[in-house]
Amino acid sequence: MIGNSIFNCIDHDQQQNGFLIIGGASNSTDIVSNANSPVIMKISEATGKLKWQQQLNAGTGVVSPQNLKECTIQQGIQNFIVAQSDNPQYSILVFRYDTGQLLKSFYEIDTSTQNIQLQKIPMGIFMNSQGQIYTISWRGIIIYIASFLFTSTSNTITSTVSKTFGSFINNEIGKSVAYISGLEQIFLGGNHNGQPIITKVQLSNIQWLYSKQLKGPGISTTQQYITKIGLFQKPDNTINQLVCVENLGTDLNKVAFVYFVESSMTVNTMTRSWYYPTTTKTQCLDVKLNNLNGYFIISQGGYNYYGLLNLASQSSTITVTKLTTSTSSLGQNTQNAYISILKSQVFYIVQTQFIIGSISIGSNVIIFRPIRMGVLCRVFQLSLKIIMVELVTKDIPLTKLLQGPIGLN
Numbered sequence: 001m002i003g004n005s006i007f008n009c010i011d012h013d014q015q016q017n018g019f020l021i022i023g024g025a026s027n028s029t030d031i032v033s034n035a036n037s038p039v040i041m042k043i044s045e046a047t048g049k050l051k052w053q054q055q056l057n058a059g060t061g062v063v064s065p066q067n068l069k070e071c072t073i074q075q076g077i078q079n080f081i082v083a084q085s086d087n088p089q090y091s092i093l094v095f096r097y098d099t100g101q102l103l104k105s106f107y108e109i110d111t112s113t114q115n116i117q118l119q120k121i122p123m124g125i126f127m128n129s130q131g132q133i134y135t136i137s138w139r140g141i142i143i144y145i146a147s148f149l150f151t152s153t154s155n156t157i158t159s160t161v162s163k164t165f166g167s168f169i170n171n172e173i174g175k176s177v178a179y180i181s182g183l184e185q186i187f188l189g190g191n192h193n194g195q196p197i198i199t200k201v202q203l204s205n206i207q208w209l210y211s212k213q214l215k216g217p218g219i220s221t222t223q224q225y226i227t228k229i230g231l232f233q234k235p236d237n238t239i240n241q242l243v244c245v246e247n248l249g250t251d252l253n254k255v256a257f258v259y260f261v262e263s264s265m266t267v268n269t270m271t272r273s274w275y276y277p278t279t280t281k282t283q284c285l286d287v288k289l290n291n292l293n294g295y296f297i298i299s300q301g302g303y304n305y306y307g308l309l310n311l312a313s314q315s316s317t318i319t320v321t322k323l324t325t326s327t328s329s330l331g332q333n334t335q336n337a338y339i340s341i342l343k344s345q346v347f348y349i350v351q352t353q354f355i356i357g358s359i360s361i362g363s364n365v366i367i368f369r370p371i372r373m374g375v376l377c378r379v380f381q382l383s384l385k386i387i388m389v390e391l392v393t394k395d396i397p398l399t400k401l402l403q404g405p406i407g408l409n
Contacts, residue, residue, distance in 0.1 A: 018045035076129030084122035124177030138174030189226030
């Protein structure tokens with residue numbers, strides 16, 4: 001391996017044959033032909049083979065993307081992939097899902113000044129089955145939400161509506177977005193005037209529906225954020241939420257998980273919270289939710305841990321399993337992770353390796369079983385190197401989480 005690679009985004013196709021989409025940037029000549037190249041690739045979950053890879057040649061246009069920060073598969077029919085490139089070369093890109101062909105790239109212009117908007121931090125991008133694209137980004141103290149219609153027959157994009165949230169009085173820091181297709185709603189996580197906040201927005205007209213701000217003894221600085229959001233859509237189309245709050249405590253090492261139950265489209269109530277009292281810096285990689293449990297992956301001290309939160313139990317303990325095999329801790333320099341509740345699998349990236357593993361939950365025990373590991377290589381190599389690994393089970397003692405340290409304003 002020559003050079004470094006960073007993979008920021010990962011999405012999973014659960015409707016077809018099980019493919020992963022990952023995107024980022026690479027200096028490694030094992031992966032790209034030119035240094036400092038944005039890259040996106042499609043990997044088969046079943047075989048570990050690379051289906052296709054798209055390398056972008058930066059520096060040839062008005063905007064020169066250097067790194068793909070966010071990427072998702074089109075909802076429903078899954079014809080396209082949409083992506084955002086990172087600050088300071090912010091842009092919107094549309095790829096074909098089946099071949100990886102770059103169909104179009106776009107940049108934003110401030111119509112009042114005609115300035116190209118390059119210095120935005122991507123938060124999320126989504127495309128619904130009708131071709132409507134929603135982009136969420138952040139800069140300074142303002143969150144930007146925009147809606148565009150992509151016409152596939154002409155590869156054109158038309159602005160529909162855009163709005164901003166934030167001002168010198170109301171400072172907004174954006175960290176995460178979760179999207180509910182069909183209902184066309186998003187939940188934003190971040191920080192509002194120095195405290196973690198979750199906000200619900202209706203995308204059809206970009207209408208603010210509600211916000212909940214977290215306050216408590218462990219929340220005291222502007223560096224504390226809601227960084228990951230898991231959603232569960234109930235039959236009546238209300239949405240329960242499980243969020244991860246990072247940088248808690250005086251040392252900014254701790255995290256908490258907070259569970260909200262939505263009773264109507266505009267009302268949610270915090271019903272549970274769990275506090276993780278660690279002295280080691282902890283980062284949330286993914287959070288998922290169903291009607292029974294919350295699931296998460298955290299990175300701590302160079303290792304990854306998979307955890308379960310029983311929503312019905314009054315216990316303040318959770319079961320945590322270190323993701324490990326006989327050959328690797330699978331935790332060093334983890335860049336992203338994805339939990340599939342439907343398939344009971346986890347996917348994550350460590351440097352230039354991707355790991356696909358299955359999760360089975362028994363009585364107070366979570367077992368992680370690596371299915372395959374692969375080394376990301378350039379597209380002209382027809383498949384990835386598959387390494388079959390022996391499972392090593394390591395039971396981690398139940399970690400007590402203090403319930404209820406966080407209140408709402």
